[in-house]
Amino acid sequence: MKLAIVGGGASAFYVASRLLSRLPKEAGVVHVYDRLWAPHGLVRYGVAPDHPEVKNCTHKFDEVAKDPRFRFFGNVNVHDNIPQKAFSQNIPLPLSSIYTHYSHVLFATGCPLPSFHPSLPQSESCIPALNVVHWYTQHPANQGPPPLETAKHVTLIGNGNVALDVARMLLTSPDVLRKYDVPSTVIDTLERSAVQHVSIAARRGPFDAAFTTKEIRELIKLPNASMKPIPEDWLVPAPGAKIDRAKGRIIDLLRKGSEQRYGSTAKTWSLDFFRSPVSFEGGKLTLAHTTAISPSTRVVPTGETSTVDTDLVVTSIGFKGDPTSPFYDPELGHMRTQAGRVQGAMENVYGSGWAAMGPKGVIVATMMDAYAVAETILGDREKSLTPLKSLGGDGTVDLGSVPGELVGNTGVLDYDDWKKIDAAEISRGELVGKERERLTWGEVQALLGRH
Amino acid sequence: MLRAGLKSLASTSSRIPQAFPPRLAYQPARLQQTWRVAQRRSFHWSTPARHAGIERPEPGTGIKITFKDSKGSVIKAVEANEGDDILSVAHEYDVDLEGACEGSIACSTCHIILEEDTFDRLEEPGDDENDMLDMAFGLTDTSRLGCQVKVSADLANGSEGIVVRLPSATRNMFVDGKKAAH
Numbered sequence: 210m211k212l213a214i215v216g217g218g219a220s221a222f223y224v225a226s227r228l229l230s231r232l233p234k235e236a237g238v239v240h241v242y243d244r245l246w247a248p249h250g251l252v253r254y255g256v257a258p259d260h261p262e263v264k265n266c267t268h269k270f271d272e273v274a275k276d277p278r279f280r281f282f283g284n285v286n287v288h289d290n291i292p293q294k295a296f297s298q299n300i301p302l303p304l305s306s307i308y309t310h311y312s313h314v315l316f317a318t319g320c321p322l323p324s325f326h327p328s329l330p331q332s333e334s335c336i337p338a339l340n341v342v343h344w345y346t347q348h349p350a351n352q353g354p355p356p357l358e359t360a361k362h363v364t365l366i367g368n369g370n371v372a373l374d375v376a377r378m379l380l381t382s383p384d385v386l387r388k389y390d391v392p393s394t395v396i397d398t399l400e401r402s403a404v405q406h407v408s409i410a411a412r413r414g415p416f417d418a419a420f421t422t423k424e425i426r427e428l429i430k431l432p433n434a435s436m437k438p439i440p441e442d443w444l445v446p447a448p449g450a451k452i453d454r455a456k457g458r459i460i461d462l463l464r465k466g467s468e469q470r471y472g473s474t475a476k477t478w479s480l481d482f483f484r485s486p487v488s489f490e491g492g493k494l495t496l497a498h499t500t501a502i503s504p505s506t507r508v509v510p511t512g513e514t515s516t517v518d519t520d521l522v523v524t525s526i527g528f529k530g531d532p533t534s535p536f537y538d539p540e541l542g543h544m545r546t547q548a549g550r551v552q553g554a555m556e557n558v559y560g561s562g563w564a565a566m567g568p569k570g571v572i573v574a575t576m577m578d579a580y581a582v583a584e585t586i587l588g589d590r591e592k593s594l595t596p597l598k599s600l601g602g603d604g605t606v607d608l609g610s611v612p613g614e615l616v617g618n619t620g621v622l623d624y625d626d627w628k629k630i631d632a633a634e635i636s637r638g639e640l641v642g643k644e645r646e647r648l649t650w651g652e653v654q655a656l657l658g659r660h
Numbered sequence: 661m662l663r664a665g666l667k668s669l670a671s672t673s674s675r676i677p678q679a680f681p682p683r684l685a686y687q688p689a690r691l692q693q694t695w696r697v698a699q700r701r702s703f704h705w706s707t708p709a710r711h712a713g714i715e716r717p718e719p720g721t722g723i724k725i726t727f728k729d730s731k732g733s734v735i736k737a738v739e740a741n742e743g744d745d746i747l748s749v750a751h752e753y754d755v756d757l758e759g760a761c762e763g764s765i766a767c768s769t770c771h772i773i774l775e776e777d778t779f780d781r782l783e784e785p786g787d788d789e790n791d792m793l794d795m796a797f798g799l800t801d802t803s804r805l806g807c808q809v810k811v812s813a814d815l816a817n818g819s820e821g822i823v824v825r826l827p828s829a830t831r832n833m834f835v836d837g838k839k840a841a842h
Contacts, residue, residue, distance in 0.1 A: 260766060262761045262762075262764035262765070262766035263760075263761055263766045263767065265760065265761045265762040265764060265766075266760040266761065266767075268762065269760070421791070421794065421795060422790075422791040422794045422795075423788070423791040423792065423794075426787065426791060454794060454799065455794035455795070458790065458791075458794060571767070571795060572760050572761075572767050572769070573760070573767055573768050573769045573771075573795065573796070573797070574797075576758060576760060576769060577797065
């Protein structure tokens, strides 16, 4: 088999790992394409800087990349239509080239776009959480710092782990953050931050909270920030409700509240449950009060509203696939798969990770899904050497070939290039006592001697 | 693992500079000192062989551990030394137990299920381990993270020694679902 994986995040590497460990030595190759010059997707560009342990999985990805049957093609944008480039430096590669050079293709393209709230048009003071994540991870799509110097009161819409990551970044002292993989420009901005209060608004209640136990515990334990106590009657389960272990532990934490007494710290935060945004204009955020009998019943407005003064609204209500990507299902917001096979596609076309499952779950879910999809692919091996779309000839793929567009193209980065970048970033960080200092694309070009 | 293995681990040690000590939970105690030997990585990259951290006991001298699949069938019966953690033991003997965060209690990929009396003889899991178990698939009353369970003779039961059951490997991810109602 000759498998192309479009997207080089955790899902791609876990699928590659399982496939290469199960395939007989000469039976196939795996080529991973990423439109970014760096591999590892959300492990590099999503995991919060103060969670360095989560990034340990990259050691396994490095092992996978050492397999001679594995190749990485960074900075290559595989496209099915316009735009041909996601980033100006991209080498565009039409999907048709993948189809003629490979016997199998797996889309592990994730959910790269933020979902927007219909009542909250984007502006300088209303941005998606993804912009903040792109900023503190120095993602190539980074649009610059959020306006923290003038934002005393920040409201996050949504209470998933991404929202809590953003809250933690805004509430944690830059002195704590500077030893981690946080770009120095980000630390500079955080040092000038005016943020005093972070409100985390959610339209459902504590029993439907989207965050996980670890993330709420981290906020609760912050030494320099304190939480507004949550009304006790919100923490009482509905009669007859079955509360699972995780939820029960979260409720216990919420009941205990933050380690620092509310108001005793320079910064404060609040979980504002049962609030749904209606409008945001001139620094006034109007929230509808809601009710929801947990779990999974509809959110119903009570008719009441309240208005808060807030300087910055950050929406964190989920992600979706790129609607211009192949096999995108608008109803789902990502591709539709069955046992890893993309529905509506030809044979030997697969989807894994968030591209197939939607934007939920932590690394363990991504890993288990990837292994299951790898097993599906292994089971479909019988047509292993037929190109997905034959150009004639003898109708077999050449395991050694790569699409002509990429041959000798110095704009393409391989895994060795990445390891040079990785080492340079770590060395730079070491000089100033931090985990790493990330390189910009210009610095990458200089390092690799590619212009 | 052989001495050579230990040396290679020491020489490729940490990717992270000394100013930034990682959590050491997964590192067997005798390796922790080498961990801190911060080395600038050369451009010829090599990956730390972190999973190769323990030594096998001479056959017949170690503590027996029986790995079983979710249905209770024996995968492998092995021997380990006092103090080794279950994740390291699984890796040493090629048992499919993942350690994505390498024992730093930041994921639940090494979720294992113990027998009740083995579980009861262990110290209670800490908050951080419980927080990760909250996210584990197929959680049971006797679930633990493999990286946090240290082998000891008093955990063993009868001829199978310490019985370690792996949770079901396939979560049904395939039912592409509707997300929960919003």
